[in-house]
Amino acid sequence: MDPTLVDQARHTLEAERERIRLELSEEVYHPHVAHGAQTAAASEVSESQRGQQLREREELHLTQIESAIRRIEAGTFGLCQTCGKPIAPERLEALPWAQDCVECHAKKRR
Numbered sequence: 668m669d670p671t672l673v674d675q676a677r678h679t680l681e682a683e684r685e686r687i688r689l690e691l692s693e694e695v696y697h698p699h700v701a702h703g704a705q706t707a708a709a710s711e712v713s714e715s716q717r718g719q720q721l722r723e724r725e726e727l728h729l730t731q732i733e734s735a736i737r738r739i740e741a742g743t744f745g746l747c748q749t750c751g752k753p754i755a756p757e758r759l760e761a762l763p764w765a766q767d768c769v770e771c772h773a774k775k776r777r
């Protein structure tokens with residue numbers, strides 16, 4: 668594994684982790700969530716449902732990022748979690764939190 672690529676991935680992962688943490692903590696204090704639901708119109712309800720879905724996606728993404736950071740620390744970063752082969756550097760550059768190589772990812776999607 669190219670140490671420069673690992674270093675670069677770590678920077679991307681840490682920046683992304685901070686961004687999501689900030690986003691999630693801001694949402695907790697979002698005023699329209701704190702106020703009573705009695706007066707909420709139907710559109711506001713669906714809006715908060717969308718917010719909930721978004722939040723779940725972000726939390727999942729955060730989990731992926733944290734496990735990628737753990738793999739960097741463990742020295743197993745860049746290896747496919749399914750077949751154990753190295754993940755293509757182009758893929759890691761674009762998606763440093765990727766857990767599978769392109770082949771395994773494609774198989775899972777099917």
Ligand SMILES: [Zn+2]
Binds near residue numbers: 747749750768
């Ligand atoms: Zn694989």
